[in-house]
Amino acid sequence: xxxxxxxxxxxxxxxxxxxxxxxxxxxxxxxxxxxxxxxxxxxxxxxxxxxxxxxxxxxxxxxxxxxxxxxxxxxxxxxxxxxxxxxxxxxxxxxxxxxxxxxxxxxxxxxxxxxxxxxxxxxxxxxxxxxxxxxxxxx
Amino acid sequence: xxxxxxxxxxxxxxxxxxxxxxxxxxxxxxxxxxxxxxxxxxxxxxxxxxxxxxxxxxxxxxxxxxxxxxxxxxxxxxxxxxxxxxxxxxxxxxxxxxxxxxxxxxxxxxxxxxxxxxxxxxxxxxxxxxxxxxxxxxx
Numbered sequence: 001x002x003x004x005x006x007x008x009x010x011x012x013x014x015x016x017x018x019x020x021x022x023x024x025x026x027x028x029x030x031x032x033x034x035x036x037x038x039x040x041x042x043x044x045x046x047x048x049x050x051x052x053x054x055x056x057x058x059x060x061x062x063x064x065x066x067x068x069x070x071x072x073x074x075x076x077x078x079x080x081x082x083x084x085x086x087x088x089x090x091x092x093x094x095x096x097x098x099x100x101x102x103x104x105x106x107x108x109x110x111x112x113x114x115x116x117x118x119x120x121x122x123x124x125x126x127x128x129x130x131x132x133x134x135x136x137x138x139x
Numbered sequence: 140x141x142x143x144x145x146x147x148x149x150x151x152x153x154x155x156x157x158x159x160x161x162x163x164x165x166x167x168x169x170x171x172x173x174x175x176x177x178x179x180x181x182x183x184x185x186x187x188x189x190x191x192x193x194x195x196x197x198x199x200x201x202x203x204x205x206x207x208x209x210x211x212x213x214x215x216x217x218x219x220x221x222x223x224x225x226x227x228x229x230x231x232x233x234x235x236x237x238x239x240x241x242x243x244x245x246x247x248x249x250x251x252x253x254x255x256x257x258x259x260x261x262x263x264x265x266x267x268x269x270x271x272x273x274x275x276x277x278x
Contacts, residue, residue, distance in 0.1 A: 014214040064242050071245075075153040077253040078246055102262065103203050105255045106210075107217055112248035114216040120241050 013110060016117040017072050023121050024069040027062070027128045036134055037062050058127055065124050152249060155256040156211050162263045163208040166201070170270045176201050179273065197266060204263050
């Protein structure tokens with residue numbers, strides 16, 4: 001029973017949002033000189049196809065992770081959706097979704113948000129560790 | 140300044156989730172005999188393509204809206220994703236999304252969840268009004 005509860009807690013969206021805020025705070029406390037991250041290439045699949053159009057260094061990632069944390073903490077849905085509109089893959093996905101029943105849509109976005117928060121949490125922890133490598137602090 | 144704040148508040152995901160819980164509570168308090176909703180066809184696009192495979196009456200909708208509210212209030216991400224897997228349109232959308240950068244994915248799911256909560260809130264209010272029509276209470 002206790003195991004089941006622990007399993008449920010790990011699947012809480014609110015917990016995932018809080019956990020993300022917490023690792024970004026830790027990143028901020030660790031990364032005292034963010035400019036050291038400039039021009040350090042992002043090693044993972046972070047930028048994907050968008051790598052050419054955006055600055056793909058760790059400093060860019062650092063700023064993005066902080067910006068997302070601010071959105072998470074405010075709980076506000078960004079009014080500016082240019083980023084989504086400019087993304088072809090995402091735009092293509094919007095049309096079939098509109099035909100779907102709302103319960104499936106609800107589950108889809110709830111799971112999607114949970115999954116992306118878990119992903120962003122890992123990326124934040126990874127960036128923090130890379131900064132420690134750069135300044136020569138062993139972990 | 141005050142207007143800007145009010146505008147922001149309307150775009151809060153947490154507020155949208157709370158508002159949905161609230162209208163479902165109101166629906167429960169109004170719909171004292173849920174079985175009156177049996178075999179009353181759902182008039183809107185609620186079921187979409189899934190209309191044939193699911194019971195498309197208001198009673199089914201009533202149960203679904205309550206189930207979603209329970210998920211919202213628990214904050215838990217449902218482990219059982221059969222509903223999403225069985226939905227062809229949603230499955231097709233998952234693949235291009237995986238190639239996307241996480242910031243765009245985050246915004247996509249945040250906006251998506253906000254939008255579907257707004258939609259479900261309207262459907263709950265509409266169902267409550269239809270029940271009042273059925274029992275002959277004017278609104």
